[in-house]
Amino acid sequence: MAEAEPIRSGRRVLVIDDASLVRLYYRQLLEDDGFVVEEALNGLEALEALLVGPFDLLIVDVNMPRMDGLTFLRTLRRLTSAAAAIPALVTSTEAAAQDREAARAAGANFYLVKPLEPEVLTLHARLMCGVPA
Amino acid sequence: MPLIRPKAAGAPASSPDPRTAPDVAALKAALQHGTPDARRAAARALAGVPEAAGLLAAALAGEEDIRVREAIFTGLAGLGTGECADLLLALLRSPDAGLRGGALDALAAMPARLPARLPALLRDDDPDVRLLACGLARVLASDEATALMCAVLEREAEPNVCAAAVDVLAELGEPQALPVLARCAARPGAPAFLVFATGIAMRRIRAASDRAGEAGA
Known part of the structure; x- marks a missing residue:
């Protein structure tokens, strides 16, 4: 039996991660699930991307060069534009409670520990974008 | 922070002219108690004083202004001494x-x-440190980076550290990494991401090797 077609939500996701293979992995999974994906290599690139296009979800790594994910989120949440309210899913290799709390304090809406299984990523992306799971 | 340009290997840290040597005590006070602009200026001035490396690094702990932090990191990189590293x-x-x-x-x-420092860092007790150390291997020559990352993959149990090593190999890896990557992907219980990443890395290494072979033919 053929696999069901994904719901083409057209929701736009900005993946912010300095690891090229992580970006590629998330892109493949999310595009297969009907999302439109853009990429940024660090927080500074993400802020530039937000000037250009609207996004429904940000997937944010913590440790990145030039601007880390938490500094990016603190900067984002201080903006007066609509971008400040975009939900952010932080993905990190750090699993300690203090790391989760630091992300929440910076403006993360959800925190997942890497590596992510495919269905975990797509389920959270759907939930955070209001797409039926 | 802005991209910091690599310093030429072996370049000496600048030594100030004694006649115009900065007043380190005054700069230290400004770095600790000044306004953000004064702290930034002090950090820039101390960047020319090799003995101030410890002072600059200590100031980072309590510094929250991003521009001042940038000035301090740029200064430490510019000094470039082993102590700074x-x-x-x-x-x-x-x-x-x-x-x-x-x-x-x-x-x-x-x-x-x-x-000289990476091998020990890649064996650190803290997996987060090992993971960050993998990223630093990108500045090495490809044969050196390949050897270090393959050694990491052969002994490392933490999947996120393995993924960081695979990411480096996908960019710089040489063909001798292929069997190591294959063994990594075949580990029982390997996470989906690691299997995906090793597959991409192997394809990229094979493609680069093929291109090099065609260019040499």
Whole structure:
């Protein structure tokens, strides 16, 4: 039996991660699930991307060069534009409670520990974008 | 922080002219108690004083202004001494992601200091430190980076550290990494991401090897 077609939500996701293979992995999974994906290599690139296009979800790594994910989120949440309210899913290799709390304090809406299984990523992306799971 | 340009290997840290040597005590006071602009100016001035490396690194702990932090990291990278490298490496253990990221950027700008330090860092007890150390291997020559990352994959149990090593190999890896990557992907219980990443890395290495073969034919 053929696999069901994904719901083409057209929701736009900005993946912010300095690891090229992580970006590629998330892109493949999310595009297969009907999302439109853009990429940024660090927080500074993400802020530039937000000037250009609207996004429904940000997937944010913590440790990145030039601007880390938490500094990016603190900067984002201080903006007066609509971008400040975009939900952010932080993905990190750090699993300690203090790391989760630091992300929440910076403006993360959800925190997942890497590596992510495919269905975990797509389920959270759907939930955070209001797409039926 | 802005991209820090790598310093030429072996370039000496600048030594101030004694006649115009900065007043380190005054700069230290400004760095600790001044306005953000004064702290930034002090950090820039101290960047020419090799003995001030410890002072600059210590100031990072309480510094929240991003521009001042940038000036300090740029100064430490510019000094480029072994002491600076060790002070920056210590920051990889900071709970502050901004300090970890700044330290990584600064360390990447002083590649001559890394070959002697990376092997121990890649065997650190803390997996987060090992993971960050993998990223630093990008500044090494491809054969050196390949050897280090393959050694990591052969002994490492933490999947996120393996993924960081695979990411480096996908960019710089040489063909001798292929069997190591294949063994990594075949580990029982390997996470989906690691299987995906090793597959991409192997394809990229084979493609680069094929291109090199065609160019040499």
